[in-house]
Amino acid sequence: MEKELIAIVNMKTGEIDVVKDNFKFKCIEDCARCCIENDIPLREEDVERIKALGYEEEYFVDYTKMFYRGPKFLGYAIKKRPFDDACVFLDPETKKCRIYEYRPLACKLYPFILIKHGDTLEIYIKKDSNCPGIDHPDGDPIEIIIERYFGEVLKGGEYGVRRIRSENSSYPLKRLENII
Structure with a gap:
């Protein structure tokens, strides 16, 4: 499956460089395609x-x-x-x-892929035609997605993400207090 790089996290500094500023995602309520197709x-x-x-x-x-x-x-x-x-x-x-709050990590991350290389964590989006939420006009930008969807993965330890940085983003460098 094809994937596209969205952001890169420096695991030492906790900074997140947004690679694709115009990316948006919204999980569409009652869609459930990922629960059927994957x-x-x-x-x-x-x-x-x-x-x-x-x-x-x-x-x-x-x-x-x-x-x-x-x-x-x-x-x-x-x-x-x-x-x-x-x-x-x-x-x-x-x-x-029926177990939404306790669902598997793969369900929580879909349609994103996180790949760690040494001190960097790359965040990709699966280019999945089954997911209508990818690049949805009402979707959230990657800065919000990281806070909302990746909390379990990014909390503490080796995934202690603290700040977001984007050259072109309207979201300034900030601390993600609810993640760490």
């Missing part, structure tokens, strides 16, 4: 968080689909329903996630 990888942390809600692993883990990065096993996929091929947690009537 296979979602589960990290061990995701499995444990969902099990803590009272779900049995066999209900939501698809042991026949595995994700790898090179030779490294990353995890299994979330199960899909046989009657519509949607995620088992997608309510078929409301098209809302």
Whole structure:
């Protein structure tokens, strides 16, 4: 799948250089295309968080689909329903996630891809025709998206992002107090 670089984070200074200033994103309510079209990888942390809600692993883990990065096993996929091929947690009537607050990290990040190279973190957008929220005119700029969607990933430790910098952005360099 094609991807486009949106921003680069300096992990030492916490500064974010916005590469594509005119980029916007808005998750469209009741769309749920990503819950139907995509296979979602589960990290061990995701499995444990969902099990803590009272779900049995066999209900939501698809042991026949595995994700790898090179030779490294990353995890299994979330199960899909046989009657519509949607995620088992997608309510078929409301098209809302039944575990939204506890959903897997891959769901929280979609359609973004975060790639760490040494002291930099690159933020890409998947050029996915299934996602109507990419470059949506009512969408949020990357500065707001980072605050809203990447909090879990960027909090503390190696992802301690603190500031945003953009040469052409109308958003000045600022601290992201609610992330760190």
